[in-house]
Amino acid sequence: MPRSLPALLAASLLATYPAFAADGPNLRVVATNVQSDSGKIVVWIYGSPESWLKDDGVRTQKSVPVQGNRKGDSVTVELLLPPGEYAFSVFHDLEGDGRLARNFIGLPKEPAGLSNNVRPKFGPPRFDKAKFTVGSTVVEQRIKLQ
Numbered sequence: 518m519p520r521s522l523p524a525l526l527a528a529s530l531l532a533t534y535p536a537f538a539a540d541g542p543n544l545r546v547v548a549t550n551v552q553s554d555s556g557k558i559v560v561w562i563y564g565s566p567e568s569w570l571k572d573d574g575v576r577t578q579k580s581v582p583v584q585g586n587r588k589g590d591s592v593t594v595e596l597l598l599p600p601g602e603y604a605f606s607v608f609h610d611l612e613g614d615g616r617l618a619r620n621f622i623g624l625p626k627e628p629a630g631l632s633n634n635v636r637p638k639f640g641p642p643r644f645d646k647a648k649f650t651v652g653s654t655v656v657e658q659r660i661k662l663q
Contacts, residue, residue: 542595545657548607549591550628554584556611558592563604566644570606580610591659604647605632607660628662636663 548558559580568574581594594607608617608629618626632649635642649656 540597541655542597543651543653543655544596544598544603545655546594546596546605546607547591547657547659548594548609548630548662549659550662551583551587551590551592551609552628553609553611554587556609556613557582558586558594558607559610559615559617560594560596560605560607562596562598563606563644564601569604569644569647570641576603580615583609598651600650600652602648602650603632604644604649605658606630607662609662630660630662632658632660634658634660 544562546560551558557580560578561575562577563569563574564576565574568576577596577598579594579596581592583592586592606617606629608625608627610616611627612618617629620626631637631642632647635646649658
C-alpha cells in the first residue's frame with residue numbers, strides 16, 4: 518500500500534532532524550548589565566589552562582553589535598563549538614575596535630565578565646573555576662558585565 522505524501526515528508530524530516538540540530542548553536546552567552554547601544558559584545562573562547570586569558574590564546578571569538586540586539590540590558594551571543602571543555606571572557610567593546618581596553622596594570626577599562634560569573638581576586642581566576650562542558654545541547658551562561 519503506497520504511503521501518503523505527508524507521511525513520507527514527515528519521515529524524511531525526522532530522519533534528517535539530528536543533522537539540523539547539530540548545526541545550531543550549543544553555547545549561548547547572555548551578557549547582562551549592558552548600559553549603552555555603542556560598540557559590540559565580544560566573546561573570546563579558550564580551550565585550555567595554558568591559553569586561558571592570554572591574548573594569543575583565544576581559540577575562537579564572536580562579536581555582536583549592541584545596537585539592534587540589546588533587549589533591556591542584555592545582549593545574546595550564540596556559538597557552535599566542538600564538544601569539550603571551555604572557558605570564555607566576554608566584554609562590551611565600547612570603541613568597537615575588537616580589543617579589550619585595559620588600564621596601566623592590565624585591568625579591564627570596559628565592562629567585562631568571565632564564564633561561570635567568576636570574579637578575579639588578587640589576579641585572574643584559574644581556568645578550572647571558569648571552565649564548563651559543551652556537548653550537543655545548548656549551554657546557556659548569563660554573565661553580568663562589570
